[in-house]
Amino acid sequence: MHPSLAMENKILIIEDDLAFGKMLQLFLERKKFEVSLSTSGKQAREMLTNNHFDLLITDLKLPDDSGMELLKIARKHTPPTPTILMTSYADVTTAVEAIKRGAADYISKPFRPEELLMVMEQAMEKPVAKHSEITKSKSSEDLKTSSRPKPKGNNTDVVLGNSETSIEFNRHLKLVAPTEMCVLIEGESGTGKEVAAQAIHNQSKRKSGPFVAVDCGAIPEEIAASEFFGHIKGSFTGAINDKKGHFEAANGGTLFLDEVGNLSYQNQMQLLRALQERKIKPVGGNKEIQVDVRIVSATNEDLLLAVEEGRFREDLYHRLNEFSVEIPPLRERKEDLLLFVDFFLQEANKTLNKEVLGLGAEAQRVFFNYSWPGNLRELRNIIRRAVLLTTDSFIPLEVIPKEVQHETPQKSSIEVMLSKEEHEKQSIIQALEKTNNNKSEAARLLNIARKTLYNKLKQYGLDNY
Numbered sequence: 065m066h067p068s069l070a071m072e073n074k075i076l077i078i079e080d081d082l083a084f085g086k087m088l089q090l091f092l093e094r095k096k097f098e099v100s101l102s103t104s105g106k107q108a109r110e111m112l113t114n115n116h117f118d119l120l121i122t123d124l125k126l127p128d129d130s131g132m133e134l135l136k137i138a139r140k141h142t143p144p145t146p147t148i149l150m151t152s153y154a155d156v157t158t159a160v161e162a163i164k165r166g167a168a169d170y171i172s173k174p175f176r177p178e179e180l181l182m183v184m185e186q187a188m189e190k191p192v193a194k195h196s197e198i199t200k201s202k203s204s205e206d207l208k209t210s211s212r213p214k215p216k217g218n219n220t221d222v223v224l225g226n227s228e229t230s231i232e233f234n235r236h237l238k239l240v241a242p243t244e245m246c247v248l249i250e251g252e253s254g255t256g257k258e259v260a261a262q263a264i265h266n267q268s269k270r271k272s273g274p275f276v277a278v279d280c281g282a283i284p285e286e287i288a289a290s291e292f293f294g295h296i297k298g299s300f301t302g303a304i305n306d307k308k309g310h311f312e313a314a315n316g317g318t319l320f321l322d323e324v325g326n327l328s329y330q331n332q333m334q335l336l337r338a339l340q341e342r343k344i345k346p347v348g349g350n351k352e353i354q355v356d357v358r359i360v361s362a363t364n365e366d367l368l369l370a371v372e373e374g375r376f377r378e379d380l381y382h383r384l385n386e387f388s389v390e391i392p393p394l395r396e397r398k399e400d401l402l403l404f405v406d407f408f409l410q411e412a413n414k415t416l417n418k419e420v421l422g423l424g425a426e427a428q429r430v431f432f433n434y435s436w437p438g439n440l441r442e443l444r445n446i447i448r449r450a451v452l453l454t455t456d457s458f459i460p461l462e463v464i465p466k467e468v469q470h471e472t473p474q475k476s477s478i479e480v481m482l483s484k485e486e487h488e489k490q491s492i493i494q495a496l497e498k499t500n501n502n503k504s505e506a507a508r509l510l511n512i513a514r515k516t517l518y519n520k521l522k523q524y525g526l527d528n529y
Contacts, residue, residue: 073188074098074115078108078122078134079150088121091177105129112137112145119188120147121180124158124170132162139166144282146187148180160438164253164323164364166281171445172465179452182415183445225400229392236389241267246339248384249362251391254441257362258322260391264360265318273317278310281326288331293338295347311344311355321361324384325370329377336380359384394436394443401431401443408444412451420451426461434468489524492517496526 079085102108124131138145146168159170168187241264265275294309343352370376453463499505507517
């Protein structure tokens with residue numbers, strides 16, 4: 065943990081196991097944190113309401129409450145209080161959902177206090193307004209948690225996979241990056257959408273300009289206009305200074321809108337107007353500002369479904385989706401698993417000053433059998449924990465979480481490939497039957513090129529179909 069992170073930071077721990085909570089409290093106090101401990105949801109709610117905390121660490125399951133509900137309260141603060149959820153190994157899927165709802169990270173029990181320090185470091189490195197600044201201004205004057213300019217370096221590197229899906233994905237990134245097209249990145253939580261957005265920026269003509277990442281889910285609706293477009297001093301209560309919005313901050317570069325589907329309908333309309341006119345007007349201002357910004361957005365939900373249900377504007381969807389790329393989940397590219405393991409292993413070795421060489425044979429076997437619901441984020445957390453606990457050159461099975469070890473084995477790569485091929489073959493047959501063997505119509509129905517269809521027909525022995 066960087067020493068500056070501990071100074072003056074106030075931590076609230078919510079843990080109904082008093083002995084475990086006290087152990088964490090004493091450990092963090094020795095690290096110079098100011099720590100409060102609550103053993104019930106009722107007490108925690110009062111403490112969150114009446115006090116400012118720089119970090120909330122809460123158990124997912126409490127006798128009278130839940131960590132998910134306390135996360136909602138923490139996110140209502142200005143700025144939102146970064147939250148780490150403590151979960152059991154069986155709750156990984158719920159923890160992934162918590163990340164979607166704005167949690168900074170999660171950590172699976174049992175864990176060592178030193179492991180918690182690593183997770184805290186990541187959660188607290190994101191710029192957060194100091195308590196004194198919040199006291200002076202009840203506005204969003206310094207709401208930094210929703211805007212995360214990313215430094216260049218290894219944390220933005222893209223690991224190039226060897227699987228067919230990864231090669232296709234990386235090819236699309238390389239094709240679209242040099243253009244000025246708006247890109248929509250789709251993928252499950254934890255697949256690395258922001259890393260992909262940074263890669264697009266780094267390979268574009270705007271790479272020397274700013275890259276500004278905005279978590280749309282972390283911006284309260286009532287202050288979104290100020291966050292995106294800035295405001296003029298005195299334009300509303302608490303606006304004690306002029307403020308530059310995200311659009312102006314990203315001028316000449318790339319603005320990354322993470323989880324764009326979380327924007328309210330009103331905020332979507334404001335965003336659409338800014339994209340169409342390439343001009344913004346700060347809240348309380350009379351002068352329009354010309355901006356030159358490329359938009360890359362991301363979502364883990366089906367935006368087309370949101371459009372059909374009236375939750376997302378169709379015109380904004382088409383504006384953002386000039387080109388779409390989908391990041392495949394880790395379970396669909398197991399051929400790349402060891403590449404990602406090696407990448408996160410090197411990262412953990414550097415952070416922990418260790419020299420672990422790789423996975424042991426048994427650990428590798430269970431890794432390939434596991435479905436990875438949390439994708440790369442979950443893999444990174446498990447590797448980080450395993451490296452911390454490993455005392456030998458290779459990661460042994462006993463330091464791997466129980467849910468990874470005991471999950472029902474998945475189909476082998478060959479079985480998955482054969483299953484996908486059979487599904488594709490049946491889809492082609494159905495398309496040909498629906499179009500009375502009209503190859504052009506069938507290709508259009510399958511959303512593939514006519515030449516590709518002919519190649520597939522030959523591959524599956526359907527030439528004379």
